[in-house]
Amino acid sequence: xxxxxxxxxxxxxxxxxxxxxxxxxxxxxxxxxxxxxxxxxxxxxxxxxxxxxxxxxxxxxxxxxxxxxxxxxxxxxxxxxxxxxxxxxxxxxxxxxxxxxxxxxxxxxxxxxxx
Numbered sequence: 244x245x246x247x248x249x250x251x252x253x254x255x256x257x258x259x260x261x262x263x264x265x266x267x268x269x270x271x272x273x274x275x276x277x278x279x280x281x282x283x284x285x286x287x288x289x290x291x292x293x294x295x296x297x298x299x300x301x302x303x304x305x306x307x308x309x310x311x312x313x314x315x316x317x318x319x320x321x322x323x324x325x326x327x328x329x330x331x332x333x334x335x336x337x338x339x340x341x342x343x344x345x346x347x348x349x350x351x352x353x354x355x356x357x358x
Contacts, residue, residue, distance in 0.1 A: 251304065255327045258303035263288060264296045271306060272319045279315065 258264055263286070270282055279297060283290035297317060300306040304323040308315040 251323070252327050252330050254303040255305065255323050258299050258305055261296070261299075263292075264300055267293065267296050268300060268305060268319060271317050276316050276318050278317070 259268075266286060267282055270285055271277055274281065279290050279293045282293045286293065288296075297306060297308070301308060301317075304320055306317045307320050308317045310316075
């Protein structure tokens with residue numbers, strides 16, 4: 244199993260790298276359930292652009308759409324955001340441990356610069 248298959252954080256971070264996709268995700272979260280038409284009325288991009296961004300967010304697992312009559316209604320899927328946040332927490336903890344080890348070494352008696 245590749246890391247891409249195992250975690251998928253790359254897709255989440257790539258999707259969130261675009262400021263407009265973050266705005267779309269925030270807008271969907273604010274509505275709870277919405278359409279591309281509603282989002283296009285609120286944001287400074289066309290409905291077609293919204294649909295393309297929604298496809299990227301859907302592929303990353305950040306939103307899901309369901310058909311309601313003639314409309315596609317989108318909701319945020321928090322599971323992928325939670326998984327990405329947990330991954331960032333693990334990386335941060337590893338860095339904290341490494342920096343703590345460097346600090347301890349630097350503060351040891353006789354750990355000054357070589358003479």
